[in-house]
Amino acid sequence: MTRFPFTEAMPIQFQAPLPKDAEVVIIGGGIIGVTTALFLARRNISVTLLEKGRIAGEQSSRNWGWIRQQGRDADELPIVIEAQRLWRQLAEECGEDIGLKQTGVTYLARTDKEMAGFAKFLKIAEMHGVDTRLLDQGETARLIPSMSRPFKGAMTTPSDMRAEPWVAVPALARLAARQGVTIIENCAARMLDISAGRISGVWTEQGRIVTSNVVVASGAWTSLFLRAHGVSIPQLSVRSTVAATQPMPEIHSGAVADEHIAFRRRQDGGYTLASGGSSQLYVGPDAFRHARKYVPALMANPLGIRYLPAAPRGYPDSWSTPRKWNADEESPFERIRILDPAPKASALRDIDREFTALFPQFKTVPLKASWAGMIDAMPDVVPIVDRAAEIPGLVIATGMSGHGFGIGPGMGRVVSDLVQGNETGHSLHRFRQSRFSDGSPIELGPSL
Numbered sequence: 001m002t003r004f005p006f007t008e009a010m011p012i013q014f015q016a017p018l019p020k021d022a023e024v025v026i027i028g029g030g031i032i033g034v035t036t037a038l039f040l041a042r043r044n045i046s047v048t049l050l051e052k053g054r055i056a057g058e059q060s061s062r063n064w065g066w067i068r069q070q071g072r073d074a075d076e077l078p079i080v081i082e083a084q085r086l087w088r089q090l091a092e093e094c095g096e097d098i099g100l101k102q103t104g105v106t107y108l109a110r111t112d113k114e115m116a117g118f119a120k121f122l123k124i125a126e127m128h129g130v131d132t133r134l135l136d137q138g139e140t141a142r143l144i145p146s147m148s149r150p151f152k153g154a155m156t157t158p159s160d161m162r163a164e165p166w167v168a169v170p171a172l173a174r175l176a177a178r179q180g181v182t183i184i185e186n187c188a189a190r191m192l193d194i195s196a197g198r199i200s201g202v203w204t205e206q207g208r209i210v211t212s213n214v215v216v217a218s219g220a221w222t223s224l225f226l227r228a229h230g231v232s233i234p235q236l237s238v239r240s241t242v243a244a245t246q247p248m249p250e251i252h253s254g255a256v257a258d259e260h261i262a263f264r265r266r267q268d269g270g271y272t273l274a275s276g277g278s279s280q281l282y283v284g285p286d287a288f289r290h291a292r293k294y295v296p297a298l299m300a301n302p303l304g305i306r307y308l309p310a311a312p313r314g315y316p317d318s319w320s321t322p323r324k325w326n327a328d329e330e331s332p333f334e335r336i337r338i339l340d341p342a343p344k345a346s347a348l349r350d351i352d353r354e355f356t357a358l359f360p361q362f363k364t365v366p367l368k369a370s371w372a373g374m375i376d377a378m379p380d381v382v383p384i385v386d387r388a389a390e391i392p393g394l395v396i397a398t399g400m401s402g403h404g405f406g407i408g409p410g411m412g413r414v415v416s417d418l419v420q421g422n423e424t425g426h427s428l429h430r431f432r433q434s435r436f437s438d439g440s441p442i443e444l445g446p447s448l
């Protein structure tokens, strides 16, 4: 088995010198930062994108590669519908094969309760003209004929897509660079420079860049970065384990999940797999600080997450990670350039057990690689996409809560307009920062 391809040993691809100034500085080179930068550059705005490690080194390469409308929060759905259109357009423009294919997403149900949950989403899908439909037992069996057991039914969205994350996001970054974005890898943003109450620049490990607009799209590191500037968001990160098989006979061309196993055909003929119980939260100071906000999510799915007493050294919510630092000293972001958590051994065993139970024609799962990623989670499972109330000039785009890859280009387009003060085209009320401090009840997004 091989390790995940994105490590610090990987050559640096983007190493422009740090400019003196930029109209917008983006902190974080995942799908959100890269696509925001791309759409800003298309408006002739000068953008510098800072990435502490490698473009897409964290969540944006480690994800399952599902681009789904199915099961989305009602306020995310219009943005992901736009994202689907943008994915097609960007796949053409970047001139590289990013593995974009419309092969559908399907959720399998074992119980009437699950089918009832699907039916609720169907109403939202219909309102937006999405082709989601429910399947009965026979239709489900015909969709994936080699499954060993019957299912009560399924929900399926044929127009949903997939792409290869670790190919797609670097390809989009190359497109952004060609369109004028200055991208600098191995360059952590240490602190915001704030003068007279608003942003005047960013201190990086390579010096200061003058700017009055910053987008923090730093994934699992966002709350640590913001808190050092007095901005508190209840974001935690959760480890999730993934496995990739060797090429194998096709059982289904799209992406499928039930409570126990998720699988997605890859372009190389293998499958990307994950098991139902593969998420763990490392308990640290932020987990205690924000625990109350996570009570509704815990009550809705008490067994959804396992807990570990402490994160590895240097992780965003590790007990020993400094919460304050100076602009002229090494920051936590340089100490871990790529969050590369070890996959959980028992999750890999679960994957093997569940997959071979469902497809007994495979005696064992021929794994090629396994890895894990840290998902940036929010208490209500939807992101913050907003101007920070505390610091004029600062935009927060984070907490994609395990589904930011598919929606990425749509969010990037939205964030680029938010930065410019334009109409964003979609209501961002659901994603406002203040929902966690103004007494609003936590409205849980779907856990589908």
Ligand SMILES: Cc1cc2nc3c(=O)[nH]c(=O)nc-3n(C[C@H](O)[C@H](O)[C@H](O)COP(=O)(O)OP(=O)(O)OC[C@H]3O[C@@H](n4cnc5c(N)ncnc54)[C@H](O)[C@@H]3O)c2cc1C
Binding pocket: 027, 028, 029, 030, 031, 032, 033, 050, 051, 052, 053, 054, 055, 056, 057, 058, 059, 060, 061, 062, 063, 064, 065, 066, 067, 068, 187, 188, 189, 190, 217, 218, 219, 220, 221, 222, 225, 240, 241, 242, 333, 337, 338, 372, 373, 374, 375, 397, 398, 399, 400, 401, 402, 403, 404, 405, 406, 407
């Ligand atoms: C196992 C797993 C499976 C998933 N499956 C799916 C899926 O199938 N479909 C889907 O839609 N989504 C999925 N997701 C979620 C999706 O991957 C994320 O929501 C999305 O990639 C988030 O993108 P991002 O740009 O916000 O963050 P990231 O990709 O995490 O990027 C943030 C970047 O910021 C950089 N950074 C942080 N701090 C600094 C700093 N101070 N200075 C400079 N750079 C900094 C980091 O190094 C990192 O590269 C999955 C996630 C995981 C982990």
